[in-house]
Amino acid sequence: MLTNKSNNDALVLFSGGQDSTTCLYWALKHFDNVRALCFTYGQRHAIEVDIARSIAAKAQVPFLLLDAPVIGNLSSNSLTDGTIIMDQEKPDDSYPNTFVPGRNLFFLTFAAVVARSHGIRNIVTGVSEADYSGYPDCRDTFVRSANVTINLAMDEQFIFHTPLMWKNKKEVWALADELGVFDIVRYETLTCYNGVKADGCGHCPSCTLRRNGLEAYLQTRI
Numbered sequence: 001m002l003t004n005k006s007n008n009d010a011l012v013l014f015s016g017g018q019d020s021t022t023c024l025y026w027a028l029k030h031f032d033n034v035r036a037l038c039f040t041y042g043q044r045h046a047i048e049v050d051i052a053r054s055i056a057a058k059a060q061v062p063f064l065l066l067d068a069p070v071i072g073n074l075s076s077n078s079l080t081d082g083t084i085i086m087d088q089e090k091p092d093d094s095y096p097n098t099f100v101p102g103r104n105l106f107f108l109t110f111a112a113v114v115a116r117s118h119g120i121r122n123i124v125t126g127v128s129e130a131d132y133s134g135y136p137d138c139r140d141t142f143v144r145s146a147n148v149t150i151n152l153a154m155d156e157q158f159i160f161h162t163p164l165m166w167k168n169k170k171e172v173w174a175l176a177d178e179l180g181v182f183d184i185v186r187y188e189t190l191t192c193y194n195g196v197k198a199d200g201c202g203h204c205p206s207c208t209l210r211r212n213g214l215e216a217y218l219q220t221r222i
């Protein structure tokens with residue numbers, strides 16, 4: 001079992017993107033000791049890991065890298081298979097082919113095992129129900145359910161935190177600004193599906209979402 005001294009430590013699921021970088025700084029505000037956990041699972045762009053590592057270094061957060069290619073290899077999806085043309089929007093009756101089935105359940109399970117080995121109780125993930133493609137494993141009900149299941153699986157008392165769950169992209173920009181890291185998130189993160197840092201390629205679904213949120217936020221920024 002985890003000891004009391006671990007109650008205020010956190011492990012952040014971290015990719016070096018806008019959302020998880022905002023979560024990393026949110027965690028630094030709320031917890032005494034923070035570690036970042038980054039997964040590789042056959043994504044197209046190896047640069048993601050370099051960017052994640054450098055953001056963590058700048059934040060002075062220990063960076064853990066877990067190579068788990070099985071997450072991407074188990075299914076056909078356009079994030080890990082370069083021969084599949086990426087859906088630009090959500091099909092009416094299904095999920096876009098950027099959906100990696102089971103990904104967040106794998107992430108949370110692996111994260112809990114890593115957290116347990118470090119005596120960490122709090123696990124932070126940047127998933128959100130708002131403004132996204134409606135992936136089922138980004139929903140609040142899923143994360144709460146996974147929290148219960150993983151606690152039962154390991155006889156532990158992990159607490160899963162989802163600070164972005166009800167925020168759209170505009171509100172995520174606002175949170176980064178509140179945390180004093182607007183420029184870090186704007187210029188040093190990578191969200192683009194085509195592997196272009198900061199403002200990105202400008203035309204993939206992820207860049208469009210990010211830019212629309214940024215423009216909406218900048219209109220309200222004092």
Ligand code: ZN
Pocket residue numbers: 191192193194195196200201202203204205206207
């Ligand atoms: Zn892009």
